[in-house]
Amino acid sequence: MHWPPMATRATPVADLWSGLWAAILAACGLFALVDAFAPAQDLPWKPLDLRQPIGAATAAKLAALEVSDADTAQRADQLTAQCLTLLRQAGVTASRVPDQDDGGFCVVRGAIRISGGEQTPLNPAGVVMRCPMAARLFLWDREIVQPASRDILGSQATRIDNLGTFACRRVYGSRDAAARPSQHARANALDVSGVRLSDGRRVSVAEDWDGLGPTGREGAIFLRRLRDGGCKLFKNVLTPDYNAAHRDHFHLDAAATGVCARTRD
Numbered sequence: 001m002h003w004p005p006m007a008t009r010a011t012p013v014a015d016l017w018s019g020l021w022a023a024i025l026a027a028c029g030l031f032a033l034v035d036a037f038a039p040a041q042d043l044p045w046k047p048l049d050l051r052q053p054i055g056a057a058t059a060a061k062l063a064a065l066e067v068s069d070a071d072t073a074q075r076a077d078q079l080t081a082q083c084l085t086l087l088r089q090a091g092v093t094a095s096r097v098p099d100q101d102d103g104g105f106c107v108v109r110g111a112i113r114i115s116g117g118e119q120t121p122l123n124p125a126g127v128v129m130r131c132p133m134a135a136r137l138f139l140w141d142r143e144i145v146q147p148a149s150r151d152i153l154g155s156q157a158t159r160i161d162n163l164g165t166f167a168c169r170r171v172y173g174s175r176d177a178a179a180r181p182s183q184h185a186r187a188n189a190l191d192v193s194g195v196r197l198s199d200g201r202r203v204s205v206a207e208d209w210d211g212l213g214p215t216g217r218e219g220a221i222f223l224r225r226l227r228d229g230g231c232k233l234f235k236n237v238l239t240p241d242y243n244a245a246h247r248d249h250f251h252l253d254a255a256a257t258g259v260c261a262r263t264r265d
Contacts, residue, residue: 050090050135054143054232062233065132066254067110080110083131091118092138097128105181106168114138120145123159123196128166130188133254136233137190140252144229149197152222153215159196163249165189172245183236189253195226206248209240226250231260 040046041055048061065083067076080096087094093116100108112131114122120141129137141160149157167184170176183189194204203222207213211220223239227250230237236258238251 048086050086050092050138054139058139059233062132062135062254065135067130069107071109076110080112080131083110083135084112087112087114087131087135087138090138092134093117094131094134100187102168104168105170106185108166108187111187118142120157120160123161124164127162127164127190128187129190130186130254133165133188133190136254137252140226140230140233144226144232145195148222148225148229149195152218152225153197153201153203155197155199155201157195158198160192161194161196161202163191163193165191183253183255188255189236189251192226192250192252193248195222204248205240205250223250227260234258236260 039052039055040049041052041058043055044057044060046057048058048065052058065079067079071079076099084094084096092114094112094114097111097113099111100106108128108130110131111128112134113126113128114134114137115126119138141157145157145160149155165184166187167182169182169185170179171182172179184191193206194202194208196202201215203215203219204213205223208215208219209223211217213219215222227237227239230250230252234252235255236251236253237260238246240247242251
């Protein structure tokens with residue numbers, strides 16, 4: 001007499017493995033879809049390309065190019081060369097400048113000078129800054145400054161007026177040895193005082209921030225667009241709303257941490 005075979009039941013362990021493999025396959029499929037169709041600038045595993053718009057992963061990719069104090073000279077050269085290549089691929093004319101070390105806290109590593117190309121000229125020109133800071137500035141100019149000048153003011157930005165990048169000092173010019181060094185001491189910051197337009201107008205942080213200057217309310221809206229867009233790229237964006245020391249300029253830097261100053265509008 002032959003008994004019919006008994007139905008086998010999956011054990012809890014088998015159920016677990018089956019569910020785990022199904023989840024892994026689903027995750028792999030989702031990853032493949034995201035990798036194939038999501039914008040590269042939003043994906044942290046895709047390489048940085050400065051020809052692309054600002055995305056969710058752009059700031060993190062720029063941070064990966066930063067030269068740290070612990071990096072060897074060889075590593076610093078590699079990171080700076082990579083950054084320079086990205087700028088040149090995007091149409092920016094730039095060159096490496098020698099490192100600077102005063103023996104104290106004013107140390108500049110991996111700095112470059114932008115001399116032309118697809119970057120709105122700085123005024124004064126020829127300022128030196130760390131390469132990832134220059135990459136942030138390039139994207140801010142192309143993706144924020146130029147569109148805002150066209151959309152709000154109906155003109156093209158032709159010059160970005162600045163107060164410089166490098167200054168061997170501590171924050172706010174403090175003489176206290178305990179005060180932290182300014183990002184200017186690393187050529188890792190830029191102070192922007194205004195923007196000149198192709199129609200001859202100039203939007204000044206000092207005169208137009210409150211909407212009472214020559215460019216009126218549109219100038220104030222324009223400056224706030226620059227501030228808000230800067231917060232997508234720079235770690236610190238300090239404006240007249242932050243304190244009196246910034247009453248006439250924006251401070252933009254690429255520190256490891258920071259704030260986007262928005263206290264009133």
